């Protein structure tokens with residue numbers, strides 16, 4: 667079936683099922699093009715909690731679809747490929763987090779949304795890359811703060827807030843591929859370019875940034891900036907959106923190796939199949955969901 671036919675069929679079934687398509691900024695271009703809402707983890711969580719649709723097709727990874735299911739238990743949340751996991755989220759289990767909490771019984775626990783639902787159920791509050799600094803700043807009276815699972819985001823937040831954080835040893839395998847030499851090379855090639863870096867990057871890369879931003883933050887930054895050239899320090903999928911929205915500007919990936927393989931396995935065919943078969947439904951059992959919802963809602967508030 668041609669892409670046009672696939673899209674036609676997706677549109678028809680979307681209407682029949684009263685479905686919406688939410689897509690993360692790292693999704694392949696063909697998926698970004700059919701999304702009703704495209705965004706970062708925070709923006710998509712907000713959309714998922716507010717939509718009137720009966721079915722949410724989540725084009726992203728497992729923890730994102732789970733967050734939608736946590737916030738909208740009465741809706742059907744579908745992930746078009748069940749293998750679309752997040753390697754960083756899988757670096758921490760609820761059991762390991764419970765062990766860490768036992769060592770720091772007075773600590774407040776913050777989890778990046780890039781965690782599985784059973785981990786969210788163990789924490790006091792969630793955060794995303796766009797609000798992590800504000801979330802930690804809000805914990806003024808906390809004697810200690812545990813921050814999981816991304817040690818690089820923890821390091822960035824700790825420096826911004828002047829707070830010592832107890833971090834987990836997790837990281838994003840795609841963002842750590844961006845090295846300081848990559849940024850320096852791009853800066854040499856494009857001396858006037860501004861540098862945007864995602865806080866999942868290593869500290870030596872973050873030091874070279876003009877600004878440190880979530881993916882949606884980068885889209886907004888470009889609109890405000892006068893720079894005609896920008897170096898993009900995040901997963902390469904964001905470049906598709908940046909180029910489409912700003913055809914007059916030039917964007918250079920900090921590193922062409924920064925690709926998240928599981929973000930790329932969603933295809934138009936799988937989205938259509940997902941709508942036809944109503945699969946794979948992402949469900950979070952109530953005993954986990956209710957506790958996880960409190961942590962996500964604290965962040966959203």
Ligand code: 13P
Pocket residue numbers: 691705706707708752780794795796838866879880881882
């Ligand atoms: P944001 O889009 O929220 O910045 O998240 C980046 C990311 O790595 C999602 O997996």
Ligand code: SF4
Pocket residue numbers: 727751752753754755780838839840841901926927929
């Ligand atoms: Fe997980 Fe990194 Fe992929 Fe985001 S880019 S889904 S954090 S592995």
